[in-house]
Amino acid sequence: MKKNAVWRFFASVKLALFTFFVLAATSIIGTVIPQNSSSAEYLRYYGQSAGKLILLLDINDMYNSWWFVSLLILFSVNLIVCSIERLPNVWRMVVMDNLATDPARLRKMGARKLFVTPLTREAAVERLQVVLGKAGWRPRQRDLDGNNSLLFSQKSPWVRFGVYLVHLSVLIIFTGAIIGSFMGYKASVYIPEGGAVDYVYETGTGEPIPLGFTVRCDKFDIEYYDVRPKEYRSDLTILENGREVLKKRIIVNDPLDYKGLTFYQSSYDLQYDYIVSIKDQTTGQEKTFQLPPRRQVGWPGTDIQFGIVSDHPPNNKWGSFSLKIWYSDNKGPARTFVVDNSAPVRIERPDTSMLITAKGYERYSRTGLQVAKDPGVWYVYTGCTLMLLGLLVTFFLAHRRIWVHVSRHGEKTEVLVAGHSNKNKVGFENAFDSLVDQLQDDEQLQLSGKTS
Amino acid sequence: MTSSQLLGLGTFAYLGAAVLYLALFIFRAQKQLGLIATLATIVGVLLLSGGIGLRWVESYQLHPGSGHAPLSNMYESLVFFAWVIGVLYLVIEFKFKNKSIGAFAMPFAFLSMAFASFSFDARAQAIEPLVPALQSNWLLFHVVTCFIGYAAFAVACGLGIMYLCRNSLGRNAPETSIWNSLPALKVIDDLTHKTILFGFLWLTAGIITGAVWANSAWGTYWSWDPKETWSLITWFVYAAALHARFTRGWGGTRIAWIAIIGFVAVVFTYYGVNYLLSGLHSYGGP
Numbered sequence: 226m227k228k229n230a231v232w233r234f235f236a237s238v239k240l241a242l243f244t245f246f247v248l249a250a251t252s253i254i255g256t257v258i259p260q261n262s263s264s265a266e267y268l269r270y271y272g273q274s275a276g277k278l279i280l281l282l283d284i285n286d287m288y289n290s291w292w293f294v295s296l297l298i299l300f301s302v303n304l305i306v307c308s309i310e311r312l313p314n315v316w317r318m319v320v321m322d323n324l325a326t327d328p329a330r331l332r333k334m335g336a337r338k339l340f341v342t343p344l345t346r347e348a349a350v351e352r353l354q355v356v357l358g359k360a361g362w363r364p365r366q367r368d369l370d371g372n373n374s375l376l377f378s379q380k381s382p383w384v385r386f387g388v389y390l391v392h393l394s395v396l397i398i399f400t401g402a403i404i405g406s407f408m409g410y411k412a413s414v415y416i417p418e419g420g421a422v423d424y425v426y427e428t429g430t431g432e433p434i435p436l437g438f439t440v441r442c443d444k445f446d447i448e449y450y451d452v453r454p455k456e457y458r459s460d461l462t463i464l465e466n467g468r469e470v471l472k473k474r475i476i477v478n479d480p481l482d483y484k485g486l487t488f489y490q491s492s493y494d495l496q497y498d499y500i501v502s503i504k505d506q507t508t509g510q511e512k513t514f515q516l517p518p519r520r521q522v523g524w525p526g527t528d529i530q531f532g533i534v535s536d537h538p539p540n541n542k543w544g545s546f547s548l549k550i551w552y553s554d555n556k557g558p559a560r561t562f563v564v565d566n567s568a569p570v571r572i573e574r575p576d577t578s579m580l581i582t583a584k585g586y587e588r589y590s591r592t593g594l595q596v597a598k599d600p601g602v603w604y605v606y607t608g609c610t611l612m613l614l615g616l617l618v619t620f621f622l623a624h625r626r627i628w629v630h631v632s633r634h635g636e637k638t639e640v641l642v643a644g645h646s647n648k649n650k651v652g653f654e655n656a657f658d659s660l661v662d663q664l665q666d667d668e669q670l671q672l673s674g675k676t677s
Numbered sequence: 678m679t680s681s682q683l684l685g686l687g688t689f690a691y692l693g694a695a696v697l698y699l700a701l702f703i704f705r706a707q708k709q710l711g712l713i714a715t716l717a718t719i720v721g722v723l724l725l726s727g728g729i730g731l732r733w734v735e736s737y738q739l740h741p742g743s744g745h746a747p748l749s750n751m752y753e754s755l756v757f758f759a760w761v762i763g764v765l766y767l768v769i770e771f772k773f774k775n776k777s778i779g780a781f782a783m784p785f786a787f788l789s790m791a792f793a794s795f796s797f798d799a800r801a802q803a804i805e806p807l808v809p810a811l812q813s814n815w816l817l818f819h820v821v822t823c824f825i826g827y828a829a830f831a832v833a834c835g836l837g838i839m840y841l842c843r844n845s846l847g848r849n850a851p852e853t854s855i856w857n858s859l860p861a862l863k864v865i866d867d868l869t870h871k872t873i874l875f876g877f878l879w880l881t882a883g884i885i886t887g888a889v890w891a892n893s894a895w896g897t898y899w900s901w902d903p904k905e906t907w908s909l910i911t912w913f914v915y916a917a918a919l920h921a922r923f924t925r926g927w928g929g930t931r932i933a934w935i936a937i938i939g940f941v942a943v944v945f946t947y948y949g950v951n952y953l954l955s956g957l958h959s960y961g962g963p
Binding site: 238241242245246248249252253255256257260288388402411450453454455456457476477478479480487489490491595596597599602605606609612613616617620621648649650651 | 740743805806808809810812813815863864867871874875877878881882885888889892893894895896897898899901903906907909910913914916917920921923924925950954
């Protein structure tokens with residue numbers, strides 16, 4: 226069942242190379258065509274046909290499109306299948322009995338050297354054990370028959386698993402990403418100084434999400450170098466059932482964590498409350514209101530309703546501002562007019578005239594918070610750590626094996642040293658050569674070279 | 678002595694080194710010249726080290742309380758890039774005892790310095806305090822890891838070019854041609870591969886440190902920002918190369934070409950994205 230064509234297709238490295246290429250090539254599209262703009266903008270900018278194609282293929286949000294996600298799934302399936310396909314072999318390589326290696330195979334290894342020694346087989350084996358041990362190889366030994374012995378030593382066979390650790394780490398990262406996208410969310414909220422929220426608004430949809438607790442902004446502040454901002458900071462308090470449970474000052478790069486949610490300092494804005502007074506010229510009655518733009522208020526005991534439709538906020542230099550006010554009192558048609566802080570506006574009514582004055586403003590800041598819930602992030606971090614570990618092992622360590630075959634031929638003993646490394650052949654050859662030199666330099670072994 | 682004077686001198690030392698290595702290679706000049714080339718590289722690296730260190734100190738003097746490591750903009754990153762290439766090349770030279778690689782590696786280091794010195798005006802070279810988003814230790818980890826990777830890929834690209842030259846121009850040339858004075862194809866191939874491995878590890882670390890930083894700054898470790906996406910594209914290019922080599926035995930001209938193509942992707946990730954595409958890393962832009 227394992228060896229059918231579908232399995233072989235998904236296990237192939239060709240597919241991996243293909244997926245790498247296609248993922249890389251298609252990823253470019255999303256960096257060139259702006260993402261997540263409105264449909265109308267694509268049609269306007271790219272024209273009807275190209276714009277429609279972009280929308281049809283979800284290129285406006287391509288990294289979440291069905292086809293890009295399919296490519297990532299293909300990538301994962303390929304990763305899993307090819308790892309499962311190769312792991313049993315790797316396992317066998319790691320646990321294999323290398324002393325069962327046929328000595329004839331040693332004669333075909335890339336790194337090998339044949340010597341003769343006047344020592345007996347037993348004496349040669351004994352001495353080889355010592356010299357190899359001194360060179361950092363601790364060999365095991367097996368007598369094949371009365372005339373043949375094999376010595377074997379290896380370094381870090383488990384290195385062969387390194388690449389599968391890297392594969393596993395990719396899957397763990399993907400798992401973390403999936404957990405994050407299904408069980409987490411990104412949102413944002415503005416909180417005025419002194420204000421509190423128990424809802425945040427989901428990014429993209431704008432849907433309110435209840436927090437289950439309250440976040441209050443006690444203070445928001447900006448510090449400047451000269452003109453450029455140095456630090457944005459908000460003093461936040463978490464309240465559960467009206468009780469303060471946590472206080473923290475957050476700045477950019479130093480968020481607040483509470484119950485799996487993280488609150489990041491991301492932006493701010495300035496808001497104004499305007500102080501507007503209304504005076505009845507006949508009765509002399511006057512009332513002063515403080516209100517933000519786009520809110521309607523009434524004067525209790527009268528029919529008067531008014532609101533600020535829009536505002537030109539105070540200009541930095543002179544503090545001058547202007548307000549567009551809507552006014553209604555059922556004594557004539559509702560009026561909309563502009564008032565600025567230099568002069569009041571008079572509204573004539575059948576029995577009186579009303580004087581409306583823009584007296585001033587109160588400025589307050591709102592802190593802009595990014596809110597993220599991502600239960601998958603620790604999977605991602607675990608995956609990242611394993612990936613680095615796996616790459617280190619895979620790239621910089623090698624499974625190195627050394628065999629020494631000692632065989633008695635009449636009066637002479639032959640010593641065949643052979644070795645193999647699963648990678649970095651050049652480095653291994655150097656190590657092998659220096660080992661051979663060490664063996665040759667040993668006076669007791671009395672090795673003399675022989676062409677193999 | 679100011680940091681910019683030291684960095685200016687470093688640029689000239691790098692120019693000297695690049696020219697000497699090229700001369701050494703082309704004219705197969707005397708041994709002494711090779712020693713001078715190596716010395717020039719060492720002096721260049723020392724001058725750059727001094728310049729970077731002094732700039733670090735100056736940043737604290739200019740902006741008490743808000744000084745920072747000089748790794749925060751395009752100019753500073755190019756200087757660091759040149760410094761890493763110099764160091765990396767010296768390590769390779771000492772390890773492989775071959776100076777001809779210098780003719781292919783040091784020009785990249787010099788070009789980076791030259792580009793940093795001449796394409797940014799005094800304002801872009803000025804030491805500015807960090808905007809809030811950049812005030813994080815992850816800035817240091819992120820820039821250092823990325824640029825060690827980038828520098829390794831620059832050297833790998835040089836080695837790739839070297840391989841292709843040796844392979845095509847040296848093939849039918851007489852034994853005595855300059856192309857045959859280069860290391861054996863097998864050696865260049867192995868070295869290219871090793872340099873790519875080294876770079877790949879650091880690029881991976883660079884992407885990871887960037888992701889951790891992004892998550893600690895605004896709660897998203899990956900947002901398909903053009904820079905992020907291009908670093909992933911680069912990662913895919915090299916990942917493909919490594920897979921092809923490990924499992925299908927790719928080597929020689931193919932790996933040489935991938936080393937060159939990969940570095941084109943690196944340059945685009947590093948430089949092109951800032952100027953041609955918009956995104957979070959546009960601080961390096963004009």
